[in-house]
Amino acid sequence: MLNKFIFHAHAWLGFICSLFLLAVAITGIAFALSGPLLHIETGAFPSEEARSPDSPVNIERHVEAAKKATSAAFIPLGYIGGFAEIETPIEMVYGLSSLPEQGGEVQIVTFNPNTDDIIDSFYLDRTITHHIIDFHYTLLLGNIGLLVMAVVGILMAIMAVLGIVMWWPRRFTFLVFKRKALYLNLRASLTQINFNLHSVIGFWGATAIIVWGLTGAFWSKPDWQPSWMLPNTDSLPADKQARLETMTCEATVTISDAVAIAREKFPNAVVLEAEFPVPWQPYHILYLSNGNDVDTKDGDTRVWVSASCKDIVHVEENEGLHLVGAANNSVHAGTSFGIMRLPIILSVGLALIFLSVTGLVLWWRRYIKSRVIPL
Structure with a gap:
């Protein structure tokens, strides 16, 4: 009885969340590549070496240069250094092109970190990449989207746990474990290949899916974390x-x-x-x-x-237990993994895409065509 409940819960949670997971995975990969994508769109993020530690940035000089490069109505709001918000060494000054009531847009001026020369300026909201990132955060639905993304993140973690419970051999031996975790029979029927792919990728990706699901939920709704964890x-x-x-x-x-x-x-x-x-x-x-x-x-x-x-x-x-919350965004964004950031983000994103697609196929065959997939 419990096994049936776990099976149906995993299947229906997967069906409900699958399209969200596909969107999150695809936009998450794009987010990881936001620097190159923004450069393709704007030309403002060429590949450059990072600023030398012996040459600290003069933010005030950047601001004055940004004012001269834009217009008299430009209102500087802030500075973003290399590898802060976007994985690029390029530095930025951002602001409003004019007062909000006058239709001011977010305008960004980028700087070469080695020469301090202006590279280019662009309007953020006019870029496709920005809308992709916003979609990843909020589904373009504002606060409602943040809530939905937080719930989806938690459901991701629950599905992964249920999947591991279903996957785990009833009588554990090393040979059974090896067969289930590593074996993929490409000569089997397409239905069985689909099931095996879902099973193998789900097992090896479960830990990452739980981590990214929960960190994504707390990124979207940080107030859901205990106060002693908040940075x-x-x-x-x-x-x-x-x-x-x-x-x-x-x-x-x-x-x-x-x-x-x-x-x-x-x-x-x-x-x-x-x-x-x-x-x-x-x-x-x-x-x-x-x-x-x-x-x-x-x-x-x-x-x-x-x-x-x-x-x-x-x-x-940040100190003590508050460091737990401080690590949340870094882990979710992959910056905690250093040079392995992009390979890890790509691996997790592709795993979610494969699991969503194969899971939808399994759900369709089980509940629409009434063909029970062997467990």
Whole structure:
């Protein structure tokens, strides 16, 4: 009775989620290749060597160059360093082409990290790659899409667990394990080949599918994680935020000033990203990497600096159990795996595609044509 329940639960969960999984897998692979894809579209991300550690970036100079290259209405919002949001050494300054009420679009100016020269500028929302990435995050449905993606991620993990329970030999021996895990009879019928492919790929890919399903769910809905797991750097304590927003001085704190303040506290840190002060956010936010971060995507250190008071500074560092949550995005994006990132992302994505297609075929034959597949 339990075996039948597990079988039907696995089959119907797979059917319900299969089209979502295909979309997630295909767009996830595209996400991993976003740098080259954006370059094909815009010409703004050529292959370059990363910035030398002996030549720290001058973000303020980048901002001034970006203003000159765009228009007087350009509003700088932030800086993204090499290998931060996109797997490319190219650096970026992003902003709005004009005020939001005037139809301002997100405009990006890219820089050569070796010469600091402008490469090109483009409007982000006009690129297909951006919409592919947005689809991977939200299915282009905003907050509803985030909820759907989180649920799909959890269902992915549940399906993988149920699949392993179904796959596991009732009487375990090494020979039975070897036959089920490695053997694929290409001379069998197409139905049996399809079943064997689903079984073998599902077994070897189950752990990765569970990991990517759960990390994807917590990426979409981080508030579903226990509070003790949430990265300290993801939020600013309410009292500190109120102080940064209400306290004012007669000075103007530039982005160079903010970087200097951050480097005084963390001399060996690299600025991965920076958010600039705007009317709705009167402070700088610096994302710092100390070189051994668990969160390789955004860094384990965040520094908030008032836009008008140099002495109003707040620092958050990920430590203790908060590092579990900090690793979530890095694992899901594959950046935790270093040079193996792209092969691993491609392997997981292709496994999901194969499992979705073969699973749909199995479901069709079992429930539509009423042909029971031997277990």
